[in-house]
C-alpha cells in the first residue's frame with residue numbers, strides 16, 4: 001500500500017463510476033487508482049490498518065453466503081482439477097465436488113475462510129463492500145434461475161448485512177454472458193467488474209502477490225487483484241470507456 005500510495009492517488013469505485021456515468025473526469029485526479037479485492041477472504045481484515053493509513057477506499061467484493069459463516073470457497077475444497085470444474089454444467093460441478101471432495105456450498109466446516117460480520121462491520125467505514133455473488137459459481141454454466149438468484153440474492157443479503165445499497169458486481173471467475181449483464185441491470189446494479197486475463201481485455205491491471213496480508217494465492221490462480229486506472233486510459237477514447245470497470249451505458 002505504501003508503494004502504491006507514493007505513486008498513485010487512491011479513489012473509490014463510486015467516484016470512478018460517477019465520473020464514467022457523467023462523462024466528467026474533472027474530479028478524477030491524475031494517476032488515479034481503484035483498489036478492488038475479490039471474495040472476502042478472512043485475511044483481508046489484516047489490511048485494515050494500511051487501508052486507514054493510506055486512505056485507500058478499496059472495494060471488496062463479497063460472496064454474500066460465505067461471509068459470516070464457516071462455509072468454504074469451492075476452489076479451496078481440495079479438489080485438484082479446477083479447470084475441469086469451470087467447464088462443467090453447474091449441477092455436474094456440484095455433484096463432482098460433493099462426491100470427490102466432500103464439499104457442498106452450504107456445508108459448515110470447523111473453521112472459516114471468509115470475513116466474519118464483526119470484521120466487516122469494523123471495516124465498513126473504510127471499505128466499500130459490494131457483491132461477488134452468493135457462492136461464487138461459474139455463472140455461465142448455471143441455469144437461468146440459479147444465475148439470477150446468485151446476482152439478486154447476493155445483493156439483497158449484503159444490503160441487509162451492510163444496511164446500505166449494493167450496486168457493483170464482480171463476476172466470479174470473470175465469466176459472464178449477455179444474460180448476466182441483463183440480470184445485473186434488472187436487479188439494479190450500476191457496474192460490473194470483469195476479472196481475468198481474457199485476450200480481448202481492454203484494461204490494465206496490477207496483480208499484487210501475497211505480500212501485504214492478502215490470502216495466499218490459491219493453486220488454481222484465483223487472484224487478489226488491484227485494479228489500476230489512470231487518465232491515460234480513459235480520456236482519449238471516443239466515448240469508449242477503456243477501463244476495467246465496464247459500465248453498461250444504459251445503466
Ligand SMILES: [Zn+2]
Nearest residue numbers: 038039172173
Ligand atoms: Zn472470486
